[in-house]
Amino acid sequence: MVKKLNGKISTAFLIILSLFLLLFGQKNIKAVDQFRVSVEGFFVPILEVTAFPIRSVDAAFEWAGRLVSAFNENEHLREENIRLRKSMIVASQVVIDNERLKKLLNIREGKVTIIASSRIVADTGSPFFKSTLINSGTEDGLKKDQAVANEYGVIGRTINVGASSARVLFVTDINSRVPVKFSKNGVNMILAGDNSSYPLLNFLPDKSDVKVGDVILTSGQGKLFPPDLLIGHVIKIMDGRVKVKLAANLYRLNYVSILNYEIADLSVQHKQKINLEKKKKH
Template sequence: MKKIGQKFTAFFFIVASIALLLMGRSQSALIEQTRAQIFNAFIPAIKVVDFPRGATSSLSDWIRNVAVVFSDNQFLREENANLKRQLTEATELEIDNLRLKNLLNIKDGTLTTITASRIVSDSNSPFFKSMLINSGTNDGVKKGHAVVNEEGVIGRTINVAANASRVLLLNDINSRIPVKFADSGVNVILAGDNSPLQLIEFMPEEEKANIGDLILTSGMGGVFPPDLPVGVVSEFTEFGGIRVNPSVNLNRLNYVSVTEYEIASFPTLIEEPVETPPQNEEVEE
């Protein structure tokens, strides 16, 4: 009798697991909120467990940095001189660009950095590519915010709790990012497939891509601001697909920035009332 009871319990929990899977598939808001509350509660515990790894990693980074400090210093001095020259040129170009945009009445969207966050946990799975960061609604983070670093696009927030958020990485199978070819301006979609290289979708047949082509965000969809570096074309598949190597090294992420992009709002066109001549006006002869 007890064995039957145990089998019934097992059957109940198996059915419950399948029910959860089906509910999750339909993007149930309740499930998403519950998930957010639970991962939010466990973030402090994960941080405690991560402390020895974090401390060891910081120490090894410090030792590595000290070892290369002199060579880095020389390199940075040269780079600084180059950057100063480029800054002058860039400022001139920016002024020109602004003037031309004003002439054409083009309005840029506004990009706001909401917060800088630390990565607290990683999926560490071949099938799911996401991570948890230690910023949430308390820091102003909302679902759908773009997550970037100085190298380029990392992903977007998909589930936000009070003090933590889940970030869907650009290499996840569910990730789709509107991008464009920097040279030709052709708009395409960058699709993740859980592999290190992402796939270009909806490439027009008449357009050609070359190895090394730079891929930037197109700004379409309103999640990612335009012209952020995403990656470079790195290989062609045997079926003619285009693979992109991301500009961000997803294996070396420690800190990220959560950004909000607001598309420029245009003044609505108000139709002026058309003046019609009075019908019963007498025509003067």
């Protein structure tokens, strides 16, 4: 009888504690965040070990798939190689022109560096939260709110960073907002996640000419994501809602790159310019 009562009291206490955590544990409380990253950091090596069989099976399937499509892919790559050689000549001319024009206009651009390439170690296992755990943290130079991308395009940003692990919020998460633009005309918008595979384009100007297939890039506004990173393309326009298909496949991520973006400090450049002018006068 006493044991039963004790059980009921402890259940009631833990239910109240869970409710308390649910209501107040999400308000960016430092102790809660610290607890989260400590537990994540502890479990990351365990998750890496337990993921080994899954990785092996996945690698075996990928190898078999490549073997089956090797002949067709070879033909396709030959044709693509010829096409790319032609475009490379044109592109190199464009790069030279671009550099020359930037020098003429005295354009100062930010510096983008890859801080770390990290392995994906855990998923959410839920349709309502779109994030992932990676095996790099402050020890590798990571900080909160850094852009994360792979060779195909933008994936998300870091939200909680521990010593050897970090959580990356995907651009598809309902809490994600990324400043973006159309590549064709530079019109600025916001890419808003809605927990579906295809995030939405918000704050679209009324008379903007949107078509399926339009390419979306990061705008660089907000100083978090470097400008001109590929996001994806418009896949669906329905009842004024514009959906975007991401260039990066979030379901097949193995490694991601964490980017550091240092914007050009115009005040420093301005001072340098004044100093130079003074020196010239002297």
